[in-house]
Amino acid sequence: MSALPATTPFGDGTSKPQTPSLPRLLAGIPAEGAMTLEEHLAEHGAPPLQLGQGRRSDRDRAERLIDEIDAAGLLGRGGAAFPTATKMRAVARSRGRAIVLANAAEGEPASLKDRTLLEALPHLVLDGGMLAAQAVGADELVICVCESFGAGSQSLGEALQERAETADYAEFDRLARVRLTTVPGHYVAGQETALINHAGGGPAKPLFTPPMPFEQGLRRRPTLVNNAETLAHIALIARHGAAWFRQLGTPTQPGSALVTLSGPVAHPGVYEIEHGASLSSLIEAGGGTTAGLRGALIGGYSGAWIGAERLRGIALSNEYLAAHGAALGAGVVLLLSDEACPVAETARLARWLSGQSTRQCGPCVHGLDALATAIEQIAGGDGGGRAAQRVERLASLVLGRGACRHPDGTVNVLLSAVEAFPAEFADHGRRGPCDRCAGAQELPLPRRPLPPDPARRARVRLGAQR
Numbered sequence: 008m009s010a011l012p013a014t015t016p017f018g019d020g021t022s023k024p025q026t027p028s029l030p031r032l033l034a035g036i037p038a039e040g041a042m043t044l045e046e047h048l049a050e051h052g053a054p055p056l057q058l059g060q061g062r063r064s065d066r067d068r069a070e071r072l073i074d075e076i077d078a079a080g081l082l083g084r085g086g087a088a089f090p091t092a093t094k095m096r097a098v099a100r101s102r103g104r105a106i107v108l109a110n111a112a113e114g115e116p117a118s119l120k121d122r123t124l125l126e127a128l129p130h131l132v133l134d135g136g137m138l139a140a141q142a143v144g145a146d147e148l149v150i151c152v153c154e155s156f157g158a159g160s161q162s163l164g165e166a167l168q169e170r171a172e173t174a175d176y177a178e179f180d181r182l183a184r185v186r187l188t189t190v191p192g193h194y195v196a197g198q199e200t201a202l203i204n205h206a207g208g209g210p211a212k213p214l215f216t217p218p219m220p221f222e223q224g225l226r227r228r229p230t231l232v233n234n235a236e237t238l239a240h241i242a243l244i245a246r247h248g249a250a251w252f253r254q255l256g257t258p259t260q261p262g263s264a265l266v267t268l269s270g271p272v273a274h275p276g277v278y279e280i281e282h283g284a285s286l287s288s289l290i291e292a293g294g295g296t297t298a299g300l301r302g303a304l305i306g307g308y309s310g311a312w313i314g315a316e317r318l319r320g321i322a323l324s325n326e327y328l329a330a331h332g333a334a335l336g337a338g339v340v341l342l343l344s345d346e347a348c349p350v351a352e353t354a355r356l357a358r359w360l361s362g363q364s365t366r367q368c369g370p371c372v373h374g375l376d377a378l379a380t381a382i383e384q385i386a387g388g389d390g391g392g393r394a395a396q397r398v399e400r401l402a403s404l405v406l407g408r409g410a411c412r413h414p415d416g417t418v419n420v421l422l423s424a425v426e427a428f429p430a431e432f433a434d435h436g437r438r439g440p441c442d443r444c445a446g447a448q449e450l451p452l453p454r455r456p457l458p459p460d461p462a463r464r465a466r467v468r469l470g471a472q473r
């Protein structure tokens with residue numbers, strides 16, 4: 008195993024590419040297999056060590072990293088776009104030794120970004136997790152990986168081995184013990200308290216809050232839960248700084264993001280985009296569309312539909328998407344072809360999301376089931392205007408009434424479908440199923456893999472600049 012390059016000692020954090028270009032996270036991604044530690048160091052340089060031997064200056068350095076992440080404006084990539092530094096500060100200031108959980112559960116069936124990071128770029132996630140642990144004063148890093156990510160777990164195991172055999176890295180990793188744990192592949196398992204519950208030996212079901220994870224999470228210790236991609240960005244911000252991070256993106260959503268593009272495009276896969284990139288440039292990077300479009304689902308299965316007539320000129324940043332009731336969420340961009348029926352697809356999605364409830368909260372169990380039934384009635388032509396009103400009424404009864412945000416996300420995506428495809432919903436309510444209802448089912452449910460794609464990795468590459 009080679010030693011770290013002498014020109015990039017731990018602690019200086021000056022190794023860079025400093026150019027405002029893409030790719031960043033996906034730079035140097037190998038065509039297959041995982042990036043080795045040697046390749047990782049050649050691509051990114053060594054990470055700056057935040058903590059040393061328990062010296063007083065250690066705390067200042069840890070705080071400086073959180074300040075840098077704050078200045079970078081990094082927002083979480085697990086779906087809610089929560090400011091990462093705010094959460095880190097809350098954990099760092101809570102009483103007791105902290106724990107960091109890297110969330111790579113990726114319960115979103117239309118997302119592949121976290122799986123890609125773990126399989127191909129495990130050292131970026133590990134560097135970010137270690138740096139986050141050092142910054143919040145954690146002595147444990149738990150990497151939570153979906154049980155279906157066999158290759159991701161293997162890459163991580165091999166990466167840990169490489170680090171243990173490299174003296175400087177072993178020193179860097181010494182401050183926090185790393186543990187891998189697998190998470191069931193259902194949709195809610197990646198919710199942060201479900202993850203904490205499961206990592207602590209319980210079921211992967213959300214816990215009722217308070218206490219909040221930053222106060223009392225895993226083993227009642229302050230717990231920082233961050234998405235795998237968020238941690239990967241931390242790994243680069245710690246090296247190159249906030250100003251570098253902000254060279255891409257928009258003022259309120261700086262930096263780049265991993266986006267999983269799927270549906271009728273020539274090359275579905277994971278792309279790295281600059282926030283604010285146009286949807287059309289992403290589709291172009293994906294080789295263009297292979298069919299006419301009916302609409303796009305942005306953000307994931309708790310995200311929002313935008314009808315085809317409003318897709319022109321869409322920019323992929325939250326401040327722009329907000330006007331369409333959407334957000335980039337977990338980085339999902341799923342295109343629906345005009346061969347599919349959006350009402351039938353919405354009915355399938357509603358039933359699937361209802362089946363993902365962990366059945367702990369009445370409004371979620373009964374409300375989502377009733378919502379799915381009402382949408383199925385519209386799709387079947389049984390209910391007309393009354394069923395549409397029922398959807399609205401049920402949605403208002405469910406919103407904000409769960410221990411987690413699964414019901415809210417479900418209501419969001421279902422109502423957005425009704426709004427994006429008004430003519431189709433009205434037609435189905437009056438006349439029943441259309442010709443396309445029995446056609447191809449395009450939404451991947453439950454974990455149907457994205458289209459078979461042997462050369463997927465080759466297309467996991469830079470995406471669109473603006």
Ligand SMILES: Cc1cc2nc3c(=O)[nH]c(=O)nc-3n(C[C@H](O)[C@H](O)[C@H](O)COP(=O)(O)O)c2cc1C
Binds near residue numbers: 088089195199237412
């Ligand atoms: C139903 C549900 C499912 C979720 N699934 C995931 C997931 O698979 N992966 C993930 O990173 N975050 C998921 N989240 C968000 C997490 O609760 C949490 O906000 C996130 O991991 C925090 O990381 P971030 O701040 O880096 O985004 C989910 C949230 C909900 C409500």
Ligand code: SF4
Binds near residue numbers: 212213363367
């Ligand atoms: S809101 Fe639904 S998914 Fe969330 S904890 Fe309650 S029952 Fe489970």
